[in-house]
Amino acid sequence: MKLRPVDFATDGVFVCGLAHYPKPIDESITQAQAAAARAATVLSRKTIEVEGVVSAVDQNLCRGCGLCVEACPYGAPELVELSEGVTVSQIKEALCKGCGACAVACPTGAAGIRHFTDHEVLTMVEAALCE
Numbered sequence: 001m002k003l004r005p006v007d008f009a010t011d012g013v014f015v016c017g018l019a020h021y022p023k024p025i026d027e028s029i030t031q032a033q034a035a036a037a038r039a040a041t042v043l044s045r046k047t048i049e050v051e052g053v054v055s056a057v058d059q060n061l062c063r064g065c066g067l068c069v070e071a072c073p074y075g076a077p078e079l080v081e082l083s084e085g086v087t088v089s090q091i092k093e094a095l096c097k098g099c100g101a102c103a104v105a106c107p108t109g110a111a112g113i114r115h116f117t118d119h120e121v122l123t124m125v126e127a128a129l130c131e
C-alpha cells in the first residue's frame with residue numbers, strides 16, 4: 001500500500017478510487033491520474049522484459065490434478081488438454097512471479113522453478129558447506 005500505491009499484484013493492472021477503499025473525490029481523481037501515469041509507463045514501451053526465474057512444468061510427470069492452479073496467487077498455471085483424456089498444467093510465463101508455491105503444492109514434482117531445481121539448490125548448499 002505504501003510502496004507503488006496504485007499497482008496491483010498482477011503486473012500491468014492498476015487500482016484507484018473506490019476500487020481501493022471509500023475515499024473523497026479529490027483523492028480518487030489524484031489516484032486515477034497516478035494509475036493513468038503508471039499505465040502509460042507500460043504502454044509507452046515497445047517491449048517488456050519479464051522475470052527469468054519462472055515456473056516450468058515437466059508434462060511427463062504432470063497428472064493434471066490442478067493443485068498448482070489452486071496454489072498460484074497470480075493465475076499463471078492453467079490446465080490444458082494435450083490429447084483425449086490427458087490434461088496437464090501449462091504455465092503462462094508472463095504472469096509467473098517465480099514464488100514457488102506451485103512447486104511446493106505439486107505432489108509429483110512436475111512443477112518446479114527454472115534454475116532452482118532441487119538438484120541445483122542442494123548443489124549450492126553442498127558447495128557453501130564445503131567452503
Ligand code: SF4
Pocket residue numbers: 054055071072073074075076077091095096097098099100101102103
Ligand atoms: S511460481 Fe508462483 S507465480 Fe509462478 S506459477 Fe508457480 S505459484 Fe504461480
Ligand code: SF4
Pocket residue numbers: 057061062063064065066067068069088089105106107108109110111
Ligand atoms: S500440481 Fe503438479 S501434477 Fe498437479 S497439475 Fe500442477 S504440475 Fe501437474
